[in-house]
Each structure stands twice: as structure tokens, then as C-alpha cells.
Amino acid sequence: DFVSETVVGALMQVQLATETPIFSVVLTPKDFHEHATHRDFFTQHFVAKGAEAARAVAQTLAAHAALA
Secondary structure, three states, X not given: XXXXXXXXXXXXXXXXXXXXXXXXXXXXXXXXXXXHHHHHHHHHHHHHHHHHHHHHHHHHHHHXXXXX
């Protein structure tokens, strides 16, 4: 928790100082075990979450461009 709070806080400071959107996505599996069921589930899960993150970035950049 300490590391993630520090990283997110630092990214926020850079964003505020530069007025540039900064994006950070961390995908970590909870309770992952190395077997086919978990590998398949988390592979699909990370693909879906990665797509969600990409859409959020695209929407944020579009909104940022509209304000410029």
C-alpha cells in the first residue's frame, strides 16, 4: 500500500505541475495460483481490464483536447 500510494501521489504531483494527463494502470492478480484455470481466467480478465484502461485513456485525452 505504501508504494502504490507514493507512486500515485508522485504521478498526481507531476500531472498538476505539468498540466499533462498522466495515466497509470496496475493489473495484479489476487489469489493467483499457477494452474490452467487461473491462467485462463486472469488472461481474459487482464485483456478486459486493459481494454477498459485504454478506453479511459482515449476518453480522457478526447476530453482534454476538447478543452484546449
